[in-house]
Amino acid sequence: GENVEQHPSTLSVQEGDSAVIKCTYSDSASNYFPWYKQELGKGPQLIIDIRSNVGEKKDQRIAVTLNKTAKHFSLHITETQPEDSAVYFCAAIPYGGATNKLIFGTGTLLAVQP
Amino acid sequence: DSGVTQTPKHLITATGQRVTLRCSPRSGDLSVYWYQQSLDQGLQFLIHYYNGEERAKGNILERFSAQQFPDLHSELNLSSLELGDSALYFCASTRTSGGLEQFFGPGTRLTVL
Numbered sequence A: 001g002e003n004v005e006q007h008p009s010t011l012s013v014q015e016g017d018s019a020v021i022k023c024t025y026s027d028s029a030s031n032y033f034p035w036y037k038q039e040l041g042k043g044p045q046l047i048i049d050i051r052s053n054v055g056e057k058k059d060q061r062i063a064v065t066l067n068k069t070a071k072h073f074s075l076h077i078t079e080t081q082p083e084d085s086a087v088y089f090c091a092a093i094p095y096g097g098a099t100n101k102l103i104f105g106t107g108t109l110l111a112v113q114p
Numbered sequence B: 001d002s003g004v005t006q007t008p009k010h011l012i013t014a015t016g017q018r019v020t021l022r023c024s025p026r027s028g029d030l031s032v033y034w035y036q037q038s039l040d041q042g043l044q045f046l047i048h049y050y051n052g053e054e055r056a057k058g059n060i061l062e063r064f065s066a067q068q069f070p071d072l073h074s075e076l077n078l079s080s081l082e083l084g085d086s087a088l089y090f091c092a093s094t095r096t097s098g099g100l101e102q103f104f105g106p107g108t109r110l111t112v113l
Helices: none
Strands: A004-007 A010-015 A020-023 A032-038 A045-051 A056-057 A062-068 A070-076 A086-092 A110-112 B005-007 B009-012 B019-024 B031-038 B042-050 B053-057 B064-068 B074-078 B088-095 B108-112
Touching: A004 A086, A004 B005, A020 A086, A045 A056, A045 A062, A062 B005, A070 A086, A086 B019, B005 B088, B009 B019, B019 B088, B019 B108, B031 B074, B042 B064, B042 B074, B074 B088
Parallel strands: A010 A110, B009 B108
Antiparallel strands: A004 A020, A020 A070, A032 A045, A032 A086, A056 A062, A062 A070, A086 A110, B005 B019, B019 B074, B031 B042, B031 B088, B042 B053, B064 B074, B088 B108
16 A cells, blocks of 8 residues: 655754755656644644645645655755744555555654744 | 534543543534544544444544534543543544545544553
């Protein structure tokens, strides 16, 4: 079945620096890759997603890139702010089947130091 | 705020007991997914319902079951609880069965003592 690996598990940056989180998926037929931000005591919040027919997508300070050949996708956050501190999860949806269940990575704890 | 609501926010119970977790999807969403989040297993898919019908099961224990009612709210029933069932339980909803964007509720934190 689909497996998603995520790294690093923790990331500490200075405010204003960029942060990059990387994920690798195993099912080459997967075609949807969302990123979620989870703050303490809250549910995962969808922040950006990308489909397999697109190589890059941007939304203000965040961007996601997808390399289908290498089965990698990455989250880029520029000009980080303290409120970006949270756990970030990548995910993928395995192709086919009766459900669009999400397979999650193990999460990255991002700490933005003021 | 995603528009998905879950109750209760916290639940503390004893081993062997049975609990029910409730989820109300976003207005107009027909699909409900349940996920479990624990320190050792991470975020894992449990079960998917669409318009009242079960669509798929993940690594859901036989002691666990779910339903989706005509008003589209869903309940996750956990019985014969064990210490290892302590976790956060989230539901997420999408507009259709094939909808990709899943919006999560705030979760229910279950503690089994």
